[in-house]
Amino acid sequence: MALTSKISLYDDQWPGAFSAEKGRIAKGFGCELIEVHHVGSTAVPGLAAKPEIDLLAVVVEHRDEVARNAFMATLGYVRGSDLSPGHHFYRRDVEGVRTHKVHVCICGHEQIGRMLRFRDLLRQDSGIRQQYQDLKLRLEAGNREGIGEYLAQKAPFIDAVMDGLSQ
Known part of the structure; x- marks a missing residue:
């Protein structure tokens, strides 16, 4: 079973793709939106990644989920x-290939800081960035069960790095 998309070398177009998508999705959140961040591997210059733009939308609260879901569907999101709790998820595939993921978290949710700290660490520390890239490529090469297996096998590395930051 394949991953949602194939890992590729860093693409200088990813930040622009994030900015464009940020503008598209922001319209659907209205006054509940606080900010939108580029997270995940495509937010780290020099890091090979699945070419899936990860967006983190921080909201005051989850107000009208029915309307938000309908709006996101107009943009191709499921x-x-x-x-x-408090961490919603949307995905967009084009012709069977994942292109975007949107995490919507209530302000103060623990995942907000975690995603931003991990992204920033990878941006700043070339050694950890290289270890993470090597791991991702190894996991992709040996993957048999799809994205769930891939994510589960990355988790211990991410947890160890994040635990090291909090000590």
Whole structure:
């Protein structure tokens, strides 16, 4: 089973793709939107990644989910399962290939800081960035069960790095 898309070398177009998508999705959040961040591997210059733009929308609260889901559907997004209380998830595929993911978290949610700290660490520390890239490429090469397996096998590395930051 394949991943949602194939890992590729860093593409200088990814920041522009984030900015364009940020503008598209922001319209659907109205006054509940606080900010939108570029997160995930495409937000880290020099890091190979699945070419899926990850956006983190921070909101005051989840107000009208029905209207938001309908708006996101007009942009080609499908609402996925909530990743945790207060952490909603949307994905967009084009011709069977994942292109974008949107995490919507209530202000103060623990995942906001975690995603931003991990992104910033990868931007700043070339050694950890290289280790993470090597791991991702190894996991892709040996993957048999799809994205769930890939994410589960990346998690111990991310947890160890994040635990090291909090000590």
